[in-house]
Amino acid sequence: MTKQEAPAISAEESLRITHEQGWTGGHNPWTVALIVTMATFMEVLDTAIANVSLKHIAGSLSVSPDEATWVLTSYLVSNAVVLPISGWVATRVGRKRFYLTCVFLFTASSFLCGLAPNLGLLIFFRVLQGIGGGGLGPSEQAILADTFPPAKRGMAFAVYGMAVVMAPAVGPTLGGFITDHYSWRWVFFINVPVGIVSMLLSSRVLVDPPHLVEAKKRVGPIDGVGLGLIAVGLGTLEYVLDKGQEEDWFNSHTILIFATVAAVSLVSFVLWEWKQEHPVVEVRLFRDRNFAVSNLMMLVLGMALYGSTVLLPLYLQVWMGYSAQDAGMALSPGGFAVILLLPIVGKLLGKVDARYLIAFGFLVTSVALLHMAHTLYPGIDFRTAVLMRIFQTSGIAFLFVPINSVVYNGVPPQKNNQVSGIVNLSRNMGGDIGIALVTTLIARRSQFHQARMVEHVVPSGELNARLAAIAQHLQQLGVGAVQSTKMASAQLYGEVIKQAQTLVGTDAKRSEHRGVEPDAEVGLVDGRPCDHAVAFATDVDGQGALAAVEREHSLQARPGCPGENR
Numbered sequence: 001m002t003k004q005e006a007p008a009i010s011a012e013e014s015l016r017i018t019h020e021q022g023w024t025g026g027h028n029p030w031t032v033a034l035i036v037t038m039a040t041f042m043e044v045l046d047t048a049i050a051n052v053s054l055k056h057i058a059g060s061l062s063v064s065p066d067e068a069t070w071v072l073t074s075y076l077v078s079n080a081v082v083l084p085i086s087g088w089v090a091t092r093v094g095r096k097r098f099y100l101t102c103v104f105l106f107t108a109s110s111f112l113c114g115l116a117p118n119l120g121l122l123i124f125f126r127v128l129q130g131i132g133g134g135g136l137g138p139s140e141q142a143i144l145a146d147t148f149p150p151a152k153r154g155m156a157f158a159v160y161g162m163a164v165v166m167a168p169a170v171g172p173t174l175g176g177f178i179t180d181h182y183s184w185r186w187v188f189f190i191n192v193p194v195g196i197v198s199m200l201l202s203s204r205v206l207v208d209p210p211h212l213v214e215a216k217k218r219v220g221p222i223d224g225v226g227l228g229l230i231a232v233g234l235g236t237l238e239y240v241l242d243k244g245q246e247e248d249w250f251n252s253h254t255i256l257i258f259a260t261v262a263a264v265s266l267v268s269f270v271l272w273e274w275k276q277e278h279p280v281v282e283v284r285l286f287r288d289r290n291f292a293v294s295n296l297m298m299l300v301l302g303m304a305l306y307g308s309t310v311l312l313p314l315y316l317q318v319w320m321g322y323s324a325q326d327a328g329m330a331l332s333p334g335g336f337a338v339i340l341l342l343p344i345v346g347k348l349l350g351k352v353d354a355r356y357l358i359a360f361g362f363l364v365t366s367v368a369l370l371h372m373a374h375t376l377y378p379g380i381d382f383r384t385a386v387l388m389r390i391f392q393t394s395g396i397a398f399l400f401v402p403i404n405s406v407v408y409n410g411v412p413p414q415k416n417n418q419v420s421g422i423v424n425l426s427r428n429m430g431g432d433i434g435i436a437l438v439t440t441l442i443a444r445r446s447q448f449h450q451a452r453m454v455e456h457v458v459p460s461g462e463l464n465a466r467l468a469a470i471a472q473h474l475q476q477l478g479v480g481a482v483q484s485t486k487m488a489s490a491q492l493y494g495e496v497i498k499q500a501q502t503l504v505g506t507d508a509k510r511s512e513h514r515g516v517e518p519d520a521e522v523g524l525v526d527g528r529p530c531d532h533a534v535a536f537a538t539d540v541d542g543q544g545a546l547a548a549v550e551r552e553h554s555l556q557a558r559p560g561c562p563g564e565n566r
Contacts, residue, residue: 014210018413022148025207029147032205033159036140039103039198041163042191043133046110047075048171052328053184060184061119066246073242074123075130076432080238081231082134083425087417088280090139092219095417096206099139100199105132107195114188137164141420145408146209153405154349158342161400165305165342165393166335173328215414219278226273226280233265237429241436249440282418285411291419294407295426297358301399302430304365307438312372312389320380330382334389341397354402361398368392 014023022029051072058068090098109129116122141160148156178186236258243255250256273279286292313327322330348357368391375388407423408416467488474484 009210012211015413018146018149018209018211020149022152023146023207023209025205025209027205027207029156032147033144033156035198035201035205036099036143037159037163038194039106039202040136040140040160041167042194042198043106043136044164044167045171045174046129046187046191047133048168049175049178049187050075052171052175053179053187056179056184057122061122063119067119069242069246070119070123071126073239075126075133076242077235077238078127078130079134080234080425080428080432082131083138083428084230084234084281084421085227086135086138086424087142087282087415087419087421088219089135090142090417091212091215094208094216095139095142095212096202096208098135099143099206100202102132102135102139103195103199103202105129106136107132107192107199110188110191110195114185137424138417138421141404141424142416143206145416145420146413150405150409151350153408154401155343155346157401157404158346160404161342161397162339165338165396165400168306168331168335170328170332170335173332176326176328209413211414212417221278223273223276223278223280226269226276229265229269229272230280233262233269236265237262238432241432244436245440281422282415285415285418285422288410290409291407291411294403295423297399297403298407298423298426299430299433300362301396301403302427302432303434303437304369305396305434306431307434311438312385316380316385326382330385331389333386334393337390338393338397341394342401345397345401349402349405354406357398357402358406361395361402364395364398365392366395368395 009017017023024032054068054071057071058064061068086098093101106129109125109132112125113122113129116125141157144156144160145153175187178184178190240255240259240262247255250259269281270283273281273283286295313322313331316322316327316330345357368388371391372388375384404423408419411419467485470488471484474487479487
């Protein structure tokens, strides 16, 4: 089949070719795969590096850090709304036209974001950017599903996985470098040349299969009710997940109202779409057990991937004092490990039952999270952080490709657009849920641990003597008497916080491992089980440490300690 012959093929023949050989439009399938992956990598990378630049954006535009978070929230809301309806829009206007429109909108809005003179315009342009970005991933995945036959999709989705998994890994490093050495505006400007190249190449190699051209003619009228319900439902749900912890969840009237609106809208949407002859989202696909289970697994994968991606760099930056760039460097090797494993998994998929690969992937990911809960400690070195991240991402490689391949099994090729939109929504919503759970757990368990530990920092002769020794040493360095006493106490309190946050880190990892919030205190402190004394290192002059509190097991019941019977 040549590029000239492709448009003349009938819809029935197009379906047969797509299922048996894959639809390439006369081009090399790997050329198509690499070109469409370019735009998705750009979109995912932009999402990751924008997080690092928030404080720079706030300072440059003279707004508070809380106001600057709307730069992220606005993008996430518009992105979430577009994801599930992208399949319907692609079918209605043509997949190639929709894809190129998304690339153009994302590229143009990126340029405008870089020029934005104030926060209001930046948020508006980010909404446009989210609309464009929301259609890129589903369109690319649908194109790959049609370009490669089922037997060869494993390698195709391995390429897609490289973009989706690698971009969040290198994003913080690249974002930190750009904002530290140039300006936060270049975080958006770097998308422009990539977007232009992607549009030029995509316009030359992409060809819609004749069965999609025929399906475009049979698309029914616009379902305005369905569009409205899903836009309101996902928009309000995204707001709840993004702002919930910041506003104290259901103690906030705003969060309560938005959560209620989201629940009512989404339930009404499912009931409405189930009865429609031409639905915006093919919710009836969930009648297929394979499709439903695959989306559930993708939701869990999103929670594990993004939840763990948030926790480790947060620990390194906030509690270990790493810069954003250094924290990103700790994550990057994990991304490279995934790149090495994904092609292997893609080849295995043609020889091994996908169910076994998925089971192995979840097992490795679960063990990795449990391992991190038992090895996280204050003063963790860079090498240990890198190895923990590599261990985590190794399991994800065995999940991403098989799940993305299995979800298309048994679904007619003409519905691939719908499948890709839904499965991408599942992954993104899983990520949002995972991030919301991790941030909430960190905030609340941090308060709990800190309160319990401070209860046992009581005045004693040994404590007073050691505080006096620290204060005396500070005075020898030229600090005043009053100030040295305050600094000695502050150092002690700082170590209390560090130890409490270490326990929070182990709590979060155990929570991801179990799927529930821990019901008892768990964790390692200074690399030792919690039935050892907690030493609060106050290395003022490199000479020893200050033992300031009771043994850790006295803070609560012993069954919370690792290694004890629970």
